[in-house]
Amino acid sequence: MRLLRQQIDARTGAGTATLLPEEPEDMWHAYNLIQPTDHIRAKAVRRITREVGAGATSSQRVALDLTIAVTSTDFDLASNELHVAGRVASETEHVKMGSHHTLDLELNRKFTIEKVDGWDSVAVDMLREACNTSSRAEMWAVVMGEGIANICLITEHQTILRNRVEVSIPRKGKGHMEQHNKGLEKFHNTLVTTLLRDMESAKRDAQTEKTVPLLLASAGFYAQAFLQFMKEYAVRTGDKFLQGALPSVVVAHSAGEHVHNLAEVLASPAATSKVSDAKFTRETALMDTFMKHMRIEDGRAAYGPREIERAVESGAVGRGGGVLLISNTLFRSNNIAERKRWVALVDRIKDVEGGEVRVLSSLHESGKRLEALGGIAAILTYPLEEMDEDEEEEVANGVRGDEEMII
Amino acid sequence: MPPKSGFQRAKNIGYDDDDVYDDEDYFDEEEGGDVAADEMSEEDKEQMAIGTAKVKEALGSEYKVKEADIQDALWNYYYDVGKSVTYLKNKYTPKTQTPAKPKTASRFDQAAGVADAKAPTGTIKAKSKPKVVEKTDGDKLAESVEKLTVKVKSKNLDVIEEYRKSGLKKVSSFVVIGHVDHGKSTLMGRLLYDLKVVDDRSVDKLRQEAETVGKSSFALAWLMDQTPEERSRGVTVDIATMPFETEKTSFTILDAPGHRDFIPNMIAGVSQADFAVLVVDAQENSFQSGLKGQTKEHALIVRSMGIQRLIVAVNKMDTVSWSKERLEKVRQATTTFFESASFSLKNITFVPCAGLTGDNVVQHVSASAADWYTGPTLLEALDVSEPKKRDLERPLRLTINDVFRGSGQNPLSVSGQIEAGTCQVGDAIVALPSRETAVIKGIELSDGSPADWAVAGQIPTLHLVDIDPIHLRFGDMLISPPPAPSVRLVKSFTCKMLAFEHVLPQYVDVFRGRQQATGLITGLSSILNKNTGEIVKKKPRIVKPGEVARIRIELEVKGEGGGLPLEVGSRIVLRDGGKTVGAGLLESYT
Structure with missing residues (x-):
């Protein structure tokens, strides 16, 4: 802009x-x-x-x-x-x-x-x-499984699902190997042509000569197998565009084939090596830190509107490590008072408390994770006691015996 | 076209009245010829008269052929008497055709001799020949169409009654689980080999192949791992389904992948199983990494998906020289874990074995170091395991595990376990979520034998017709058509969840067997007492591992008609970022 x-x-x-x-x-x-x-x-x-x-x-x-x-x-x-x-x-x-x-x-x-x-x-x-046009990290990402792939374009503020390829591949079984291999071949072919079409048209639109890196992510070795296929395909068809893109392909591990599996991929070294210090990798890292505090239960993490406001009141989101994570959807609220409420909170943390504020894009996976938590979360400087204190029943919960569990 | 005077007008009348033209197929083709013929000259008429006489002569008295038919045939074959005769003979004696063949051939030669010289044989023969072929092809097609409709006609069996009468063996399936490289596939390969389900030749072939790539110890595992990827990497990726029988039971092995990346496939296997065989490596290092890894995760998944019975196969006993102490150690370490996972210990059997050498799999162990062991072999332990109770009376529920092309005659086949109910050839079924109907054309049991019906517990292959393959995908459900109660496509629901990891309001992958959807935990409503189900704490901020909580999940729905076909009591597994975060039991849905 x-x-x-x-x-x-x-x-x-x-x-x-x-x-x-x-x-x-x-x-x-x-x-x-x-x-x-x-x-x-x-x-x-x-x-x-x-x-x-x-x-x-x-x-x-x-x-x-x-x-x-x-x-x-x-x-x-x-x-x-x-x-x-x-x-x-x-x-x-x-x-x-x-x-x-x-x-x-x-x-x-x-x-x-x-x-x-x-x-x-x-x-x-x-x-x-x-x-600020100086940092414009961009990356193509394909999150895939067997017979399914999501083609996304990740930019500084957005993860855009450009295409979805789904081909049903017959499973292994007596005498179906032929069909399995055929299905896999068909899947790879469809995926590579779709991907190339997307990448080429985006490049035409952007009118740049710069090659955007491509990230292939999957569980197991589906991504590796696809890269192998792409290499062979490039040689077989002599596709100049694909040959140019191949050197910048990175393979990473993801847990599944869904777009939201990108969260963990973007935090992986494979991704950060290509686009170091992009907004989305920093945001993902922050969300991970938040989750870590949540997991180890040191009380240094809080989420949800009311709880965050209380934490800010008590001065726990301040100098020395206090970070407020807030989704941009909260500022886009149609209710003006609601927007003002969050702007005031942000101003207070920045100007009075001295904490850090990160506005996460709701179009990135990290932002989506934050939205699940109510759009707002914070890493606190010191532990806050829980809002509702009924811990005494812990003992009852630990009992086990011959009784059947309810689940 | 038989020539008649006043051709154009008479044609239609003639057709209408003439009951000879009962063969619709034939009639149609006649019409085609008709247009070309247009009108009949005097010459033609004369020729026809001569031809008719000749054909009559050739046929003799044994064939009662109507004159109109003879004229038809002659017209069709361009007055070639020989061909007409052959055709008519075939038509009038379809049953005795085959034995009569050499005879007709000789007659053909004879007749060809007297055939009208005027007919320019070369081209016309070429022209008429394909016609004959076409005709018989058409007839065959018509026949097969008839057969097809007959085949799909239901026999209207009382399947439950048939099942009782048939005195079939118990039907049971088990899933083989455990950490990667603990020897699941090899152990199952050994079981099949020693039971002679696979012959020596194919095993020898695999041995050779494995040796050439320097992986000789993988030969038995390759019976289960068939794809090139699986073999080159030495890990199972997808469930392998293999049937075998003992005296009492027909079993189906579901060999699950141990690698953590393929747990979705493993869950699909567990959903089809009655009980589980947990394979653990007896060696200390490997055993320990399993306890931290998939030995634990798999056991938890199996337990929370409702499987009670567990056989723990302590594998690779040969590498610890059948040490009794080692077995005890493994038993102790795992028992503590099973107790905490609420397995009931009376349902757990420990069996030491060695898949590679085959000791204590089918045959009792031969090594003298193992004299102390007097318990059952793996096979014996399998044989005493009772399958789950089947709901034969309920409407059909089958989750599709695979869609493929069965064979030339069965272009569309699906396989999967019947969870409840029965089905038979000719039954109509509804596929969810597409809500398209299909008809079962044929049923194949897991050993490949055709059947008229299948019941809950079996894992049949159904050959379907009257449905487009795009409406059938992995994880879709086949159910009985209305008026039987349908399954709702659920978009949001409440479930009780046993947490394996810390759970916050977050995105999760929701698995129900092969079905899968992305869901958002929108609320943690309460933490429950594990045993009584009482509410311990309302609105928790986080659910810790081992706790049971009531949570609300909304599924991300793509387009119209999305959602998962779930029912109250469905068991689901929740995963995020490659980890199983919890397992749930559906309580209510909207």
Whole structure:
């Protein structure tokens, strides 16, 4: 995203920012930046119907600059389109105040955001991050099993499932070996062609010469077998694109073939070696640390809105290791008060407590894990006692004997 | 087309009235010829008259052939008397055709001699020949179509009654579990070999193959591990299903993979088993790594999926020179663990054995170092194991374990264990989640023999018709069609869960046999007392290993009609990141 112009008052937060989205990922940033009640100004095409006397009408399409007050946003992940709906907020000669309009934000088309309530700290941070083009890690990942594969594109802020390949491979058994091998061959063929199609079209869209690394992850040795197949395929077909991509292929171990199995893959050395210090690897590592504290029950981990607020009250998310993990979905809440609540919490940790705040993207696996926990979690500086204290029954639970277990 | 005067008009009338044209197939082809023929010249008529006479002569008096038929045949064969005669003979004596063959051939030669010289034989013969072939092909096809419909017709057997009458042996299946490289596949290969289920020749062949790649000790395991990947890497990947019989029982071996990556496959095997054989390596190092690894995880999965009976095969006893102390040590270490996993010790049998040498598998141990052992062999221990109780009365439930092409005649076959109910040839079934119906065309039992019916507990192969293969996938369920109660596709449910790892609200893979879905634990509602089921603690923040909790799970549903076919009482396994985090028993669903 290119920042064309920025006029934000540092003290009051009032002002506007004019942005030019350049990469597909910028649409995701725009989606997170634009809140209901914001004013967005962008080029729009609108059909104007005019009466030309005696009940006859003429209609024509007019390109014009429109300012709308946002009521809702709609982001289509697959096509990467952002639709912003709202009511017209500045009168023009063609369009009346208050009439509805939906702006379609597109790549390489500038738009201006004005925050009516002023830019809060989270919004300013988001803006800064959106315009920081220096670190743009990207990676293709195929998480696969036998006869099934998910093709994903992992970018700085998103994990996008681009395709899913499913071929049923007959299992081993008396006399079915032939069918098993045939099925496997068919699966590999389908997967390699689908993958190449995805990668090539993405490369065309991005218009870069840079080769995006490819990560193959699976349980067992399915990924290894597929890499072997790709190598043979590259030689057999003489596919230049595939031959160019082969050196940057990494094979990693995952527990399964699901997209959410990527979480553990991204934390593995195989992935971090290719895209060191990308946002998604840092986030995954943080979630793992949180889980570790949860598991060893040292009381230094908490999750859930109420509990986190209580922890922050008691000053446990502060200097010396306090980390707040918060999902960006909380800031996208349609309820303004709700957003303010979280912005206030973030500000307090950063400015008063001196802790660290990480906004996790809900489109990454780490963010999804966080969402399961209510969208907010924290690593604490010191253990907090449990909120509800009824530990005394522990003894009863330890009893075992000849009695049948209930499960 | 038989020539008649006033051809165009008469044609239709003639067809309508003439009951000779009862063969629909034939009729159709006639029509084709008709169009080409268009109109009949005087010449043709004359030819036809001569031909008819000749054919009559050739046929003799034994064939009562109608004149119209003769004319038909002549028209069809371009007045070739010989061919017409052969055709008519075939048509009128279909049953005695084969013995009469040489005779007709000679007559053909004869008749060919008197065939009309006007017919340009070369091309026309070529033209008519395929026609004959086509015809018989068509007839055969019609016949086979008829057969097919007859075949799928149900015999309407009372399967339960048939089953009782048949006096079949007990049907039992067991899953072989344990840590990787503890010798599960080899032990089972040995069992099959010593029982002569596989012949010496195929084992010798495997031995040679194994030796050439320097893995001679794998030869017996290769009876179970058949894919190239499995053989080259020396690990089992998928369940191998192998039948064998003893005097009392027909068994099915489900040889599970030990490697932790393939636990989903292992779970699929456990879901089909009545009891389990846990193979542990007697050697200290290997035994210990198993206790930390899959020996433990497998045993927990098996237990929480409702299997009570366990045979612990302490394998590789030859490597510890059949030391009694070693067996005792293994017994003690595992017993402590079994107790904590709530196995009832009376259902556990320990059997020392050696898969590689075959000691105490089928034959009693020969080594003198093992004189102290007086217990059963592995086979004897298997034979006294009772299968689970079967629900024959309930509607059919079968989880598909494999979809494949059975053979040329059976383009679509599925296999899997019948969990409840019965089925027979001709039955209609419904596949879930696609809700498409199919008809069972044939049933094959696990030893490959065809059958008219199958009952719960068996693992048959069903040949299906009237369904597109895209509606059948691994893990799908086959059930009886309505009005029998159907299975709901569940999207969210509450279950009691025994935790193996720490459980938070998190994403998990939910397994039910071969079926699998991604789920989100949306809430930990309470921790329960293990034995009484009383609520110990409400709304816990985390469930610790070994605790039993009531949790709520929502399944991630892809599109319409998603979800898992679950019923109250279904047992599920929850996994995350390559670990089994817990096992659940479904309590209610929405």
